[in-house]
Amino acid sequence: MTQEQFNTAIKLHHRLEALSKVKEEIANTKEHRLWYAEKRNSSYSSDDWSLVSEYKMRDISDILDRHDQMIRQEIDDEIANITKQIEEL
Known part of the structure; x- marks a missing residue:
């Protein structure tokens, strides 16, 4: 493994860890929902x-819930993609 491959693997690993933590944090859909926030000043x-x-x-709760599912799927897809990239290294 070259230094460049090693550095890439480290970056991918950090991204994989971050995505996995987020996925775990939002795993219970009853306790999480997409929402807007507004800046007060x-x-x-x-x-x-x-x-x-x-x-x-x-x-707009139905719209937010639909996009929530899309985001969760995108997280799963990115985790799978990163895992594949790491395996190829």
Whole structure:
């Protein structure tokens, strides 16, 4: 294995770990849902974001749930792709 292949494998491994952690974190769909957040003021503090009210989101919940499933599938696809790339190295 060349140094370049090794470096690529390390990058892929880190990405695989990150995706796996996210997948595990969002595994229970009843406890996670896509949502919009809005910035309360123009500063760059992370505390300035708040979730849009459930009342406002209710009308698009089916759209958000559909995209949630698409994102989950994309995560699975990327994990499979990275695993394949690592095996090929």
